[in-house]
Amino acid sequence: MYRTHTCGELRLADVGKEVTLSGWVQRVRDKGTLLWVDLRDRYGITQLFMQEGVTPSEVIEKARSLGREYVIQVKGVVIERESKNPNMPTGDIEIKVQMINILTVSKIPPFTIEDKSDGGDELRMKYRYLDLRRNPLKNNIILRHNMAIQTRNYLSSNGFLEIETPCLIKSTPEGARDFVVPSRMNPGEFYALPQSPQQFKQLLMVAGFDRYFQIVRCFRDEDLRADRQPEFTQIDCEMSFVEQDDVLNMFEGLVKHLFKEVKGIEFEQFPRITWHDAMKYYGSDKPDIRFGMRFVELTDLVKGKNFPVFDDAELVVGINAQGCAGYTRKQIDALTDFVKRPQVGAKGLVYVKYNEDGTVKSSVDKFYTSDDLKIWLDRFEAKPGDMLLILSGKAMETRTQLNVLRLEMGNQLGLRNPDNYKPLWVVDFPLLEWDEETQRYYAMHHPFTAPKPEDEYLLEDETQWGKIRANAYDIVLNGVEVGGGSIRIHDSNLQGKMFHTLGFTEEKAKEQFGFLMNAFEYGAPPHAGLAFGFDRLCALFGGQDSIRDFIAFPKNNMGRDMMAESPSPISEEQLEELQIKLDLKQ
């Protein structure tokens, strides 16, 4: 037997026991006649103790030969420590070693296996199996396991069935780019890897499984920026015979359950806000409501004072940065530069300081009197010490710019603590989104999303398509979209109309979605669903921005696995069997 106990479980009550432990050597401290070894495994660290004259000399010799990350097995007796370590669960005891067995040796690891490692990103990706030994990553992986278990518990106990859908499916050019898989048995033909099990879960509803879920791998061949992975995991869900409230309540329940079981946090009902209001008050469809600083519009107040920037603006809108009246010139210049960066794209920034002494100072004092500005301040409900930050221009652009500024101010004022969780629902998304480049409408969510029944008549009038609202909803946590879904179209006529709106010929629609359209002719129930980004949800629960360290073996920004060195060339024989060849551009 390799061990009687793990390295995390021995306590004072175990003193006197003969135990066997196995694990990795964290460090060796050799004080001449006394020698300690920290032995580590998944469960913790236990201190091993040896003493010259007491411990057999060959054991001490072996201990002196140990390097970091050697794997050893030890036998000994649990004793009480002389100097206890209250920071470790095993800190009251140590093992008086009688035997050491070196199971495997280790080369010196390329970085330290400590909570704060000295390894750079690339080195840590290449030696991922060593990086995963570090507590922060290990704990992320354990968190992810717990999240999955609790998700399954909640959904199963609510009558959901986890049903596996295929990974080798049909390629549909709509949406993001598919990864494809050549079929050797069907030469010239390809499978696609699923971007989501959307169509299959809808088929399961047609099949009568009224509550489906799956924690499922999905794939998107997109250019990877920021924090995307070519393969990612969704909590994918679908329900039949439900209305929007049923869906929101069910999955709000899931998120509450996860918070309670995994984080010990309890929530009241999540706020719900329309997409329209989210844009109006936060300039974002995923508002971070850990802090206020809601947008206040001034367009009606600022016109006709010969300030051309505002006079020409479709929208003048600002935020109240509370307590920031003391911002220096330099700080304000920095903010101005920040919003003028090409990534943000504002033309300039107007500020109004409401000084502690009641006076007002702004960057537009030339155009507006103190009284004018006081009216603005009133609308913001500003108090002495506050500062307004105002942008102007075309409506949607300006809102988007102000959103970036609002988040930046949230950061500067320390209002975005990752341990403060503020979930909300954003509902009533637009059904369609106009694309300038291809000069057509695209489905904002996907082509199966139902318009709100009261907006359905607008489908008849092409000029009104942009105004149609969908029964679509997102769940947002701390400014991050963690899930989204919609009521689906279950009527094949309406689905036909929708395909027409999206510019699909009947033939094209049949070719791509034929089996789903067929299925809808055999009694489709009303249904709706939602999918959570599981990697992202885990990262947020772990209080982090990046998903990469919540995935055991992630890929880098080029879609490469730095450790396994994939992708990689394949053999001529493989290509020949698949009846494809390379066609590399120079």
Add this chain to the structure above:
Amino acid sequence: MYRTHTCGELRLADVGKEVTLSGWVQRVRDKGTLLWVDLRDRYGITQLFMQEGVTPSEVIEKARSLGREYVIQVKGVVIERESKNPNMPTGDIEIKVQMINILTVSKIPPFTIEDKSDGGDELRMKYRYLDLRRNPLKNNIILRHNMAIQTRNYLSSNGFLEIETPCLIKSTPEGARDFVVPSRMNPGEFYALPQSPQQFKQLLMVAGFDRYFQIVRCFRDEDLRADRQPEFTQIDCEMSFVEQDDVLNMFEGLVKHLFKEVKGIEFEQFPRITWHDAMKYYGSDKPDIRFGMRFVELTDLVKGKNFPVFDDAELVVGINAQGCAGYTRKQIDALTDFVKRPQVGAKGLVYVKYNEDGTVKSSVDKFYTSDDLKIWLDRFEAKPGDMLLILSGKAMETRTQLNVLRLEMGNQLGLRNPDNYKPLWVVDFPLLEWDEETQRYYAMHHPFTAPKPEDEYLLEDETQWGKIRANAYDIVLNGVEVGGGSIRIHDSNLQGKMFHTLGFTEEKAKEQFGFLMNAFEYGAPPHAGLAFGFDRLCALFGGQDSIRDFIAFPKNNMGRDMMAESPSPISEEQLEELQIKLDLKQ
């Protein structure tokens, strides 16, 4: 609200309640003044009742317009049935209908949605979403969900972490053929889809996660015969700091847990048999031990009686078909034809009947006296009424042939009841398997399987390689291998030796398994694992041979999804972006 109750839950105690139900129309019975509709959902069937003069006439009219599989919503009051149906959980009540709302109409389905459908295989595959409405398939999918839940419960409560491993990995020509995925971002390079997460789970052991599992999709591009699918699901497990017994006990525990929770069956310890004995006594490495009929060898008894078939045979071996002395000439001829089929390949079949009256009759009476045959019968512990069936020839071939005959006799004698479960372990598999075609040894399990320590020295002597036993084990249920695994090599020297034995140059080994070999240089713990074929396990628990109906959306023998019509051609643009082109043979 679409429903207050499901179609499976109303009982006598609910009489008087106003309810709303939604579901599919199973059938309409119109008896003139009285009208019944069977309404079906995932949970059951509830009878709807209407009566002319009582039910509003427009409701009756609507009911008369209903076709099979229409989706409707009804409101009404629960009443006690006059003629109850004890075969249905809802058979005591019916709904006195007040309102019918047709949610969606249905075309006439191409086959009946009944337990026994009139649809052929192909039609049912094409309309899989309708086939899944049938109870047998629906119940299989529910069984599978329960199996997955119980697997996760057991493993989680034993400290296993479910850790997701990548789907886009590196292609390794060893083993079965990979599905590959061209990488657009890395032109000329390909990912492979995993045949199993073998290397990643071993890396997780190196990373210190000492108990890993995953219910995971795997892929094999093999010619699909019988009951194989190009994508399939494994319960994949790995443990560190364990010996073989630890592994067998842990996963025997899993199977026991599943039997108890899912089937209500409890087991004592599973029998364990060596591979050598399994071959000797059953001619198979996956013996069906629902019945005895173990092989008995006669080689030493039969020589020198001028029967050249036996005189020339390396092995003479038989089974005792108890109670079969009454088999007719015709029946025995049929058995002889059966074993002489090319798929079995025996040259002939010798029988010895031990008649009820104590006389003996055999097909070799010319060569053996009654006394000779009595000695044979004794060795078989045969009783009057029994019949021996004997084959001869080269040892392994003959055993394999007798295995087929034994299973056939088990079938004929009704000894293979699918509801009678007999699991067992087969242990001590050979490490290596000689392949005539390529004239080299292959790993019987995989290249990371450890030889038994006591056989390790044989690696030094090439002539002995076929005799090396591995620490490898299979779990077998009713003659089907449902899982298998091994103790892994954790020492990089031994792994190097193993690669050499398998004919890998050091370069080739580095190229294919480099990252695993690297990992092993940084302190690999002793570890071992096992994987279950989850589709197969579910099918066996469902009492069926075929896995196809335990997968929601399976593929046919050509790897095609008949419903979605995949694989399919992809566009020129897609090929161009991937920098590949078709190279179709004529």
